[in-house]
Amino acid sequence: MKYSVCQAFLALVNISSVISLQIFDERAATVAPPAGLPSLSDIISFAKARPGGTCCAALSYVLGTKVVYPVSVGYVGTAASYWSGQEQAVTPNCVVKATTTKDVSAAIYVLSSLSVYTQFSNECKFAVKSGGHTPQKGAANQAAGVTIDLEALKQISVSADRKKTSIGPGNRWGDIYPKLDAQGLAIPGGRVASVGTGGLITGGGISFFSGRVGFVCDNVINYELVLPYGKVVNVNSSSSPDLFKALKGGSNNFGVVTRFDIKTFESGPFWGGQVIYPITTMPQQIAAFVNLAGAQPYDEYAALIHNYAYTAGSWIILNNYEYTKTPAEPYPSIFKPFTDIQPELLNTMRVSNLTDFTLELAAASPAGKRALFITLTHGLSSGLLTEIYQAADAAVQPIKLVAGLVYALTFQPLPTAITTKATAANPNSLGLDASDGNLVLTHLTVTWTLPTDDAAVTAAVNTWLQAAKAASVEAGLSNEFVYLNYAAPGQDPITGYGAANKANLRSVSQKYDPNQVFQKAVPGAFKL
Numbered sequence: 001m002k003y004s005v006c007q008a009f010l011a012l013v014n015i016s017s018v019i020s021l022q023i024f025d026e027r028a029a030t031v032a033p034p035a036g037l038p039s040l041s042d043i044i045s046f047a048k049a050r051p052g053g054t055c056c057a058a059l060s061y062v063l064g065t066k067v068v069y070p071v072s073v074g075y076v077g078t079a080a081s082y083w084s085g086q087e088q089a090v091t092p093n094c095v096v097k098a099t100t101t102k103d104v105s106a107a108i109y110v111l112s113s114l115s116v117y118t119q120f121s122n123e124c125k126f127a128v129k130s131g132g133h134t135p136q137k138g139a140a141n142q143a144a145g146v147t148i149d150l151e152a153l154k155q156i157s158v159s160a161d162r163k164k165t166s167i168g169p170g171n172r173w174g175d176i177y178p179k180l181d182a183q184g185l186a187i188p189g190g191r192v193a194s195v196g197t198g199g200l201i202t203g204g205g206i207s208f209f210s211g212r213v214g215f216v217c218d219n220v221i222n223y224e225l226v227l228p229y230g231k232v233v234n235v236n237s238s239s240s241p242d243l244f245k246a247l248k249g250g251s252n253n254f255g256v257v258t259r260f261d262i263k264t265f266e267s268g269p270f271w272g273g274q275v276i277y278p279i280t281t282m283p284q285q286i287a288a289f290v291n292l293a294g295a296q297p298y299d300e301y302a303a304l305i306h307n308y309a310y311t312a313g314s315w316i317i318l319n320n321y322e323y324t325k326t327p328a329e330p331y332p333s334i335f336k337p338f339t340d341i342q343p344e345l346l347n348t349m350r351v352s353n354l355t356d357f358t359l360e361l362a363a364a365s366p367a368g369k370r371a372l373f374i375t376l377t378h379g380l381s382s383g384l385l386t387e388i389y390q391a392a393d394a395a396v397q398p399i400k401l402v403a404g405l406v407y408a409l410t411f412q413p414l415p416t417a418i419t420t421k422a423t424a425a426n427p428n429s430l431g432l433d434a435s436d437g438n439l440v441l442t443h444l445t446v447t448w449t450l451p452t453d454d455a456a457v458t459a460a461v462n463t464w465l466q467a468a469k470a471a472s473v474e475a476g477l478s479n480e481f482v483y484l485n486y487a488a489p490g491q492d493p494i495t496g497y498g499a500a501n502k503a504n505l506r507s508v509s510q511k512y513d514p515n516q517v518f519q520k521a522v523p524g525a526f527k528l
Contacts, residue, residue: 034105034230037062040113047114055114055124055146056094062106066097078149083194084135084371085451092147093123099152101224101232101258107148108256109230115521127524128256130169131196135371136489139524140199150198153258158183164221165264169198169257174362177355186267186354188216191305191320192365193358199525201260202251203485204430206412206441208272208322208354211300213263214421217248217428224259228517232258237426246508248428249497251484252525253509253518271330272303272322272357273349279308279315281341282389286382288337293413294380294438299334300417301325308389310396310407321349322357369404370454374461375443375486376469377414377496379477385411387475388442391467399460404449414439429505431497432481439479442468443486461488484526493526502528 033039038061047058060067068074070091078095082088096107107126115124127142129149134140141147153168156179165187167176174193180186188207190200205216213219222236225247235243246254277285289306292299305320321339323332328351331339339349348360378384392409399405419432419439432439444461465488472478482496494502506528509519519527 034102034109034232036102037106037109037230043110044114044117054093055111055118055121058110058114059094059096059107059146062110063096063103066099066103068095068097069093078129078147078151079141081149081151082129082132082141083365083367085369086135086137086371087132087139087141088368089451090137090141090143090147092127092142092145094146096146096148097152098148098150101153101226104148104150104153104226104256104258105230105232107146107230108226108228111146111521112228112230112515112517115517116515120520125521125523127522128198128252129196130198131172131194131200133192133195134199134485134525135373142524148256150256150258155259158185158264162266163264164261166259166261167197168259169196171197173197173200173358174355177353177358180264180267181353181355184266184268185264187262187264188213188219189262190216191303191358191361193355193362194365194367195362197260198257199251200485202247202249202257204249204428204483205485206418208303208324208357210418211298211302211415212324212417213265214418215248215428215430216262217430218421218426219263220248220260221263222259222261223247223257224261225254226256226258228255228513228515242504242508243512245427245429246505248422249430249484249501250505250508250528252522253505253528254512255518266326267324267354268326269328269351269353270322270324270326271328271332271349271351272320272324273352274346274360275319275321275339275344275349276346277317277319277341277344279317281317281343282308282386284341285317285319285338286385288341289385289411289413290380290382291337292334293415293440295334298413298415298417298438299332301329302332302334304335304413306411308392308409310393310400311405313400315393316345320361369406369447369449370451370457371445371447372457372461372488373443373445373486374465374488374491375441375483376465376472377439377441377479377481377483378468378472379475379479380438380440381475381477384471384475384477385440387471388468391464391471392444395460395464395467399448399453399456402448402450402453402457404447405457406447408445410443410445412441414441429497429501430481431501436479436481439481441483441486443483462490487526491526494528 484493
């Protein structure tokens with residue numbers, strides 16, 4: 001049953017008539033609204049006057065036509081913009097189509113206030129959407145609640161000294177890279193053009209440049225952040241070092257980021273592309289992967305995505321190679337163990353720009369299908385990689401006839417060259433350091449067509465994870481890090497950051513969000 005603002009008041013009145021209502025109104029009066037907004041008491045009065053007054057009605061009172069409802073063009077457009085079929089099917093009561101930071105501030109003020117005062121009623125729960133690429137239901141879309149869509153916050157500006165780019169969370173990486181390519185510049189960011197900025201950065205983020213500059217979050221120098229109750233702050237190493245660290249891996253647990261300021265560097269065309277091989281080349285492939293991922297020193301220009309894809313009843317190997325050195329250096333020696341492998345079924349290797357390479361990856365990841373990610377992290381061993389592939393092959397057998405099934409096992413190097421770029425002066429919350437050694441980030445990505453197959457697919461990927469984790473433990477190569485951006489429902493990436501980082505994240509949350517709005521009213525993604 002929906003729990004409206006009016007019903008919240010009736011519950012309070014039933015407990016202690018005038019006294020309870022008075023306490024409510026006194027509390028409302030103590031919350032100062034952001035500049036230009038009506039008081040909370042006025043907002044409540046408006047909502048109470050509406051038939052079945054709701055948080056959506058209160059938002060409409062403050063934001064007018066920027067709040068859209070089912071069947072409207074704006075509402076349908078937001079639904080269609082999610083990547084996975086699960087998220088496209090979620091139906092919020094209304095959508096806030098924010099166009100400015102001020103809009104976000106107003107929405108967060110209303111939702112924070114009414115969530116607390118209605119004891120976190122379901123209709124006041126909310127989600128925040130950047131690109132909407134996280135596949136699980138409810139990650140960035142709130143059923144029977146409110147979704148804040150940041151799609152229109154698409155600012156992109158480069159500083160006069162060309163060392164900083166400011167981007168809005170409504171951008172997808174394919175919006176940003178063409179503008180930077182044209183100026184001979186780059187920033188660390190997503191490798192798939194259709195992925196949004198907000199979730200990728202706050203979850204850590206891996207880029208083609210990570211060997212040189214670390215996780216994407218390590219390169220954020222300032223966040224414009226809307227805190228609970230709508231206060232807008234700039235968060236950096238000087239203003240709020242505790243919150244600055246927390247945002248680097250802390251996901252959606254602290255507020256809504258409305259602008260990222262990111263370190264920018266000179267960059268031009270570089271060598272990259274895809275090569276597809278038959279599965280019979282697997283022994284050479286794994287040897288080449290171990291050679292590259294374990295190289296001492298690691299070649300920081302090298303970026304590799306090593307995929308085993310099962311579709312239409314058979315396996316293929318698909319590798320993405322990028323070598324980001326400029327001027328471009330085709331076929332560098334670090335990739336020679338791969339590029340010597342024959343036969344090749346397809347080869348798109350070329351010199352091109354960042355935009356082109358990210359569009360190539362996006363083309364292999366169309367929107368609208370059911371989807372699931374699941375992940376683990378472990379040390380480097382050819383024997384372990386082989387066992388994990390064998391576990392994936394065994395797990396796919398019960399679901400190989402699922403309609404539209406595409407099932408991909410991916411290995412990515414996670415060397416100390418990446419994990420040690422965070423420093424004491426610029427820390428992150430991910431919990432990785434040199435003591436972890438060179439790691440492998442492993443994950444399954446599965447897409448399929450029908451909701452009726454959800455349970456079978458979920459069971460299969462969980463079977464794989466259990467087997468892969470057991471193999472890594474048996475080999476003495478298990479690592480507790482769970483990359484948040486690849487994590488499945490039921491996984492716990494925050495705990496994977498380590499006890500100290502988790503405790504710090506919780507402490508920062510209590511400091512900046514004492515009523516725990518972003519823990520209790522924002523149920524999507526991974527909570528602290």
